[in-house]
Amino acid sequence: MKQTLLTCLIFIIVNFYSEAQHKNKKEWQVDKFGFIASGSYGILPIQLSGLTDVGSKVSTMVGSQWVTERPEYAIKDTSALMMNGMVHLGINIPFYRTATWSFGAKVNAGIGFQRSRKAAEGLNGFVLDFPQFLYFRNYKNKLDYTILLGYKYTYAPLSYQLALGGIDFNLKHNKAIRLYGGLNEYKYYRYFTDGRTEPAFRLREFGLAYVASF
Amino acid sequence: MINYKTTFPFLLLLTVWLASCEKKYLEIVPVLQVEQDLSIPGANDVKYFSFPSEQIGYAAENASFIYKTSDGGKSWLKLAVGNASNPCRGMEFFDTLNGMCLMGENVYVTDNGGLSWTYRGSGQFMGISTTGKGIMGFSTRTSCSILVSTNKGKSFQLAGNIKLDREFEGAIIAGTKVFVLENDQAFRSLSGFDVETRNQEELVVFGRMNNPAAMFYNEYSKALVGSSGQILQPPSPDESYQDAYFGHTYTYFSVDGYQDLLIAVGERTASINRQYGEESKWSELLDRDGRSFPFTFFKIKFINENTFYLSGNNGLLWRAKI
Numbered sequence: 001m002k003q004t005l006l007t008c009l010i011f012i013i014v015n016f017y018s019e020a021q022h023k024n025k026k027e028w029q030v031d032k033f034g035f036i037a038s039g040s041y042g043i044l045p046i047q048l049s050g051l052t053d054v055g056s057k058v059s060t061m062v063g064s065q066w067v068t069e070r071p072e073y074a075i076k077d078t079s080a081l082m083m084n085g086m087v088h089l090g091i092n093i094p095f096y097r098t099a100t101w102s103f104g105a106k107v108n109a110g111i112g113f114q115r116s117r118k119a120a121e122g123l124n125g126f127v128l129d130f131p132q133f134l135y136f137r138n139y140k141n142k143l144d145y146t147i148l149l150g151y152k153y154t155y156a157p158l159s160y161q162l163a164l165g166g167i168d169f170n171l172k173h174n175k176a177i178r179l180y181g182g183l184n185e186y187k188y189y190r191y192f193t194d195g196r197t198e199p200a201f202r203l204r205e206f207g208l209a210y211v212a213s214f
Numbered sequence: 215m216i217n218y219k220t221t222f223p224f225l226l227l228l229t230v231w232l233a234s235c236e237k238k239y240l241e242i243v244p245v246l247q248v249e250q251d252l253s254i255p256g257a258n259d260v261k262y263f264s265f266p267s268e269q270i271g272y273a274a275e276n277a278s279f280i281y282k283t284s285d286g287g288k289s290w291l292k293l294a295v296g297n298a299s300n301p302c303r304g305m306e307f308f309d310t311l312n313g314m315c316l317m318g319e320n321v322y323v324t325d326n327g328g329l330s331w332t333y334r335g336s337g338q339f340m341g342i343s344t345t346g347k348g349i350m351g352f353s354t355r356t357s358c359s360i361l362v363s364t365n366k367g368k369s370f371q372l373a374g375n376i377k378l379d380r381e382f383e384g385a386i387i388a389g390t391k392v393f394v395l396e397n398d399q400a401f402r403s404l405s406g407f408d409v410e411t412r413n414q415e416e417l418v419v420f421g422r423m424n425n426p427a428a429m430f431y432n433e434y435s436k437a438l439v440g441s442s443g444q445i446l447q448p449p450s451p452d453e454s455y456q457d458a459y460f461g462h463t464y465t466y467f468s469v470d471g472y473q474d475l476l477i478a479v480g481e482r483t484a485s486i487n488r489q490y491g492e493e494s495k496w497s498e499l500l501d502r503d504g505r506s507f508p509f510t511f512f513k514i515k516f517i518n519e520n521t522f523y524l525s526g527n528n529g530l531l532w533r534a535k536i
Contacts, residue, residue, distance in 0.1 A: 051243075051498065060463065067443065069463050070482070075243075075504035158240075188240040193536045194247050194502065200240040 031102035031137050035214045036090045038108070038178065042207035044082040048120060049190070049200050052076040075190075080120045082203075086112025086129050092213060100140035106133040106148070114156055128155040131164060131180075144170040148180065160186040160203055174213040181206040244486045244499050246507075249521065250533040252287025257529030261467075261512040264307040265523055272313065272328065273531060276301040280315065282328050287531065296322050296331035306342040312366040314348055316340045321350050323367035334367060341387035343409050349392060353382035358394045362409045374412055376405045388429035393417060395426060418454040419446060427467050427480075434474040435487070435494075439466035445478055445485065445496060459485060459496035472516040475536075479511035479524065486536070499536070 055072030088110030095104045110129040133150035148166035153159070166180030182205040190200035254260060258275045265271040271287060274280040278299050281290040295302070300318025307313035315322045315331065321340050322331040337350040348363030350370055357377050361370035381397040386404075390411075393404040404417040404426065419438070426440040438446040438455050445466065447458035466480035476487040477499065484499040484507060498506055511526040520535045 051500075051504075062442065062460070062463070065460060067460055067463055071462050071506070072482075072508075073498050073500065073506035075500075188238050191239050191242045192504075193242065193244045197237070197239075 031094045031097055031104065031139070032092070032213075033094060034092050036088075036092050036106065036108070036211055037214070038088045038090070038110075038209045038211040040084075040086050040088065040110075040112075040178070040180075040207050040209035042084045042086070042205050044084065044114075044203055044205045046080050046082055046116070046120060046123075046204075047077060047199070047202040048080060049075055049077045049198075080117055082114060082116035082120060082123060084112050084114040084127060084129075084207075086110045086127065088129065088131070088209075100138065102137045102139075104135055104137075106135055106150075108132065123157045125157045130154070133164065133166070135168075137168075137170070139170070146170060146176070148178070158188065158201060158203075162186055162205055168211060176211040176213070178209040178211050179207075180209065243504065244488060244497065244536050245502055245504070246484065246499050246524075246534050246536065247502070248532045248534050250287065252283070252523075252531040252533060254281050254290045254529035254531060257281065257290075259510070259512060259527050260525035260529060260531050262302065262305040263513060263515070263523060263525050263531060264305060264313065265515075265517070266307045266310045270310045270327070271523075272305060272307055273525065274302040274305040274315070276303075278302070278317065280305055280328060287533075293328040294331075295328075296333060298322065298331075304340045306340070308342060308346060308348070308366040314340055314342070314350075314367050316350075319352075323348075325366070325368070334370065335361075337361075338382070339385040339387070339392075343387065343390045345390055345410060347390070347409050349387055349409055351385055351392060353378060353394075358382055358385070360392050360407050360409065373409055374407050374414070376407050376414060383425075386426060386429050389431050391415075393426075393429060420454050420456045425465075427465070428469045428478075430469045430471050430476065432471060432473070435471060435476055437469050437471070437476050437478060437487070439469045439478045439480070441465045443480075443483075445469075445487075447487075459487070461485065461496070461498065467511070468513045470514045470516050470522065472519050472522075475516075475519070477514050477516075477522065479514045479526075481510045482507060484511055484514075484524075488536075 051073050053068055053071035054074045058069045059066045060069050088108045090106055090108030093105045094102045108131045112127050114127045116123045131152035133148040135146045135148050137146040146168035150164040152164050153161045162182035163184050164180055165183050166178055168176040168178045170176045186203045187199040188201040189197045191197050260273050260275055263273040269286045271283045272280055279292045279294050282293050283290050295315045295317050298317035304316035311327045312325050319336050321334045321337045323334045324331045337352050340350040348367045351360045357375045359375050360373050362373040363370045376394045383395040383397050386393045391406045391408050393406045406415045406417050426438055429438045436448055443463040445459040446455040448455050464481040464483045466478045469478040474489045478485045485496050486499045487496045509526045513525045514522055516522040524532045524534050
């Protein structure tokens with residue numbers, strides 16, 4: 001509780017201080033506390049591996065059931081591509097501002113839909129997405145950009161979490177185009193009963209978003 | 215004042231670490247680990263084996279002799295079974311010295327570790343119950359007689375008869391029970407006889423299995439395996455046997471278990487049923503490289519909760535674990 005109050009106090013002081021500092025900046029370039037809304041489209045290359053029949057793959061009907069006749073099983077890798085479309089709502093919180101740059105956080109929550117091709121049809125479904133960023137915004141030059149570094153948790157048929165990096169190209173009138181990508185590969189593992197583990201599912205995410213601030 | 219040049223890389227590393235440090239598992243893959251390769255050089259299909267102790271073991275293929283090891287499988291000796299010339303169709307040992315062999319349709323017993331054998335009678339099947347009773351049986355047109363020995367094969371007494379409706383095909387000995395197989399393409403039940411209680415029972419099967427090969431039951435689980443790659447189990451202890459796993463059409467030859475762990479083996483297959491939390495499911499048992507086996511396994515026998523002996527073609531005999 002103490003920590004939360006302290007954080008809020010620091011945040012308010014810093015905001016007042018930085019607000020007072022930059023009266024001459026163009027309004028849209030002044031980094032302000034405010035709400036943000038975004039729509040994003042993500043591409044998720046995935047690597048799946050699983051037990052597959054690498055033999056003749058001949059099936060036969062026994063009773064009312066199709067059965068693989070004489071399979072030869074092996075664990076085999078498959079690549080697939082998954083796409084997601086999401087909308088996020090968030091808050092832009094500047095912590096510190098100077099005449100040329102600012103530093104703060106962007107807290108977001110979103111909802112969307114995830115779709116994949118044949119190899120991973122089981123992963124289709126709704127997703128809840130929680131990307132959180134720390135940012136460094138540079139508005140010294142005409143090129144007004146924000147570097148983002150963050151972490152996201154995505155609740156999906158196979159949930160994942162990624163360290164995120166991104167860049168916002170801030171356009172006029174509080175609009176921005178964001179390019180983002182996972183900094184790490186998220187993995188689910190397969191555990192062998194002899195004690196070994198190996199990745200069974202690997203996922204990365206890259207995306208493009210249109211961001212509006214209010 | 216915060217130094218952003220060093221803080222940013224630090225935060226970057228921290229977030230990457232946070233996002234990747236937790237390991238989550240998607241599946242558990244059972245792999246077979248060979249603890250000891252006891253394979254018999256020059257042997258063919260090792261269909262029967264018995265290891266009354268870790269050092270002393272017996273094995274047999276479809277030949278008129280058996281193999282014996284006294285050094286835990288490092289070396290194997292060929293032993294003649296009396297003057298039998300028929301191929302071995304069954305072999306079990308009560309302990310390191312006392313055992314039984316079915317050669318053709320003749321039952322032989324030994325009380326000196328296979329050095330000499332005594333003809334005990336004619337039979338079409340034989341085995342040892344989990345309570346240590348010797349079992350042998352033969353059929354007539356109308357019934358199957360079951361004889362039981364309580365003195366390690368020295369003598370057998372008639373324990374009961376099972377009425378046959380069709381031609382006798384064979385018998386499965388599981389636990390303390392003998393189940394008789396009749397020539398019945400649309401097989402729907404097995405007639406059983408318990409050598410302990412001397413009660414007969416009818417085992418109803420709702421699955422589709424033309425040639426049952428082996429059965430296992432204990433207080434935790436039951437399984438019936440056979441040709442065409444099916445494993446039947448009762449969904450609950452009091453229910454009838456039904457399809458439980460049908461992953462392929464390879465024939466199963468043997469099934470054994472320990473508590474709630476079951477393994478069925480056969481032609482190019484070893485399938486395992488293991489309890490994962492609440493769920494119990496069958497899956498293929500793989501080799502260390504994550505592949506199914508190219509061998510045919512003929513028999514599996516557990517010696518403790520995770521270790522078992524496994525025999526197969528080309529003299530294959532392993533002590534293995536999961």
